[in-house]
Amino acid sequence: MSIDLQFGLAPLILLxxxxxxxxxxxxxEYERGVIFMLGRFWKVKGPGLVIVLPGVQQMVKVDLRVVTxxxxxxxxxxxDNVSVKVNAIVFFRVVDPQKAIIQVENYxxxxxxxxxxxxxxVLGKHELDEMxxxxxxxxxxxxxxxDAQTDSWGIKVTNVEIKHIDLNDSMVRAIARQAEAERERRAKVIHAEGEKQAARSLLDAADMLARQPAAMQLRYLQTLTQVAGDKSSTLVFPVPVDLLGSLLAGARSPAPGDADPGGGKA
Known part of the structure; x- marks a missing residue:
């Protein structure tokens, strides 16, 4: 009788x-188990060893790592009515396994x-230059x-990165022409600013030389030195306009002993 009892309990123990x-x-460590008891949510378990009663409980695994x-x-x-193709990368992770399984079918x-x-x-609200x-x-x-819209799903969006903004060939050429025109404009502005500064410096130098005539003579002699140092058969001899004016004025004025143009002496 005892032997029959032992043979009857053995399958039960094995079962x-x-x-x-x-x-x-x-x-x-990065996994959690959402446990359902007879179809109803019971609790979230893990990590480690978890006991799930077969036929009574069901478990759904949730990965808590950042998803790329x-x-x-x-x-x-x-x-501004420009058609572009944009792709991006979204980084997010599950922070509430219960919501991620219950509130949405496939998060x-x-x-x-x-x-x-x-x-x-979002990108449709901005112009191409802003993109x-x-x-x-x-x-x-x-x-x-x-992040605001996925909060009810138990998901935290940590970062979003726009990878590429692809333009068609005509728009690329238009942007290239725009960039070239912008650089030409900057070059002209810089050149005009340089001319303005140079004119201002020349004006200051002319005022300074006008206050000291000896300085003008020194500049005149320095110019002669530079011209004479050049090995050339032609020598350019600069003469100040003021000097020519004084010589001409002296040639036109009558000498003290000359006769009166009206004839006779005073």
């Missing part, structure tokens, strides 16, 4: 052992679709909008 082994789950999601290229029309797909829509909506020059501010705007 309990198999049931106990099948109820054991091991979760890694590539947003496919999106056709965006800017505020990965939902976040991807929301990121695509938000990217088109190219203020990319950091646009990244922050998209990240804040995504």
């Amino acid at each position: 309990l052992i198999l049931l106990g082994l099948s109820s054991l789950r091991i979760l890694r 999601m590539d947003v496919p290229s999106q056709d965006v029309i800017s505020r 990965l797909v939902a976040t991807s679709q929301l990121a695509q829509t938000t990217l088109r909506a 190219l020059a203020e990319r950091e501010r646009l990244n922050l705007d998209v990240q804040q909008i995504l």
